[in-house]
Amino acid sequence: MSTRTLPHDKYIEAVCEALDKAGPEVKDGRTDDCETRGTYCYLNAVIELDMLTVGLQDEWPHGLLLIWEWHTGREAEFGEPERGPVWQFAELQEDGSNVYPTDLPVYGYASPAAVAEAARKVISREIEPGSYFNSGQWRGWTGGIIGDSWEHAGELEAACAAWDTKE
Numbered sequence: 001m002s003t004r005t006l007p008h009d010k011y012i013e014a015v016c017e018a019l020d021k022a023g024p025e026v027k028d029g030r031t032d033d034c035e036t037r038g039t040y041c042y043l044n045a046v047i048e049l050d051m052l053t054v055g056l057q058d059e060w061p062h063g064l065l066l067i068w069e070w071h072t073g074r075e076a077e078f079g080e081p082e083r084g085p086v087w088q089f090a091e092l093q094e095d096g097s098n099v100y101p102t103d104l105p106v107y108g109y110a111s112p113a114a115v116a117e118a119a120r121k122v123i124s125r126e127i128e129p130g131s132y133f134n135s136g137q138w139r140g141w142t143g144g145i146i147g148d149s150w151e152h153a154g155e156l157e158a159a160c161a162a163w164d165t166k167e
Contacts, residue, residue: 006031007159008070011109011150012045015068018112019047019119024054027063033163041080043070043160048092049119056123062092066119067101070108072164084108085160087115089122091129102129105141107149109156114147121146 009031016029027050034044047066051057066089073083085108088101104110104118105127121127127141150156 006033006043007163008043008045008068008156011152011156012047012068014150015045015066015112015115016047018116019049019066022113022116022120024049024051024056024119024123026050041072041075043163044068049123051123054123060091060123062094064119064122065090065092065098065101066104066115070160087118089119089127089129099129102127104146105144106146107153109150109153111147111150118146 012029012031016026019026026047028048029045031043031045034042045068047068049060049064049066051060051063066087068085068087069081070085071081071083073081076082087104087106087108087110089104090098090101092098104115104122106114106118110118118127121143126143
């Protein structure tokens with residue numbers, strides 16, 4: 001995690017715990033605040049899953065990332081996302097880069113169990129890279145939104161909004 005306290009630290013810790021219990025285990029999990037054109041315009045977390053722990057290193061030779069971002073919406077006019085959270089995934093490549101992230105079919109403040117379930121569906125290739133939400137439906141995924149929102153979603157949303165006013 002980050003060296004300083006960020007609003008989403010506890011949420012990402014809870015997601016990492018759920019992933020560790022459900023498998024695969026978390027190889028690395030970190031939170032940060034990031035900038036695009038301005039200063040610290042979004043919060044993010046990157047979770048790298050350890051495919052060795054579930055024997056899937058052949059299917060996912062370089063690994064899988066889960067990405068959570070919370071955007072302020074200040075830069076939406078420049079093509080950045082609207083205000084709020086989103087979960088995505090991306091397959092790692094041999095050179096350490098990753099393919100373009102794909103949205104996960106979970107709520108932005110999804111319960112940790114929902115994120116773990118969505119990750120299992122990505123790992124089994126039920127949800128493929130390139131699946132995306134468009135015009136009210138998922139392309140490439142017909143199962144709808146997975147799971148529910150985190151029980152502390154309201155608190156997390158308030159903490160992210162408070163962080164935004166300080167930045």
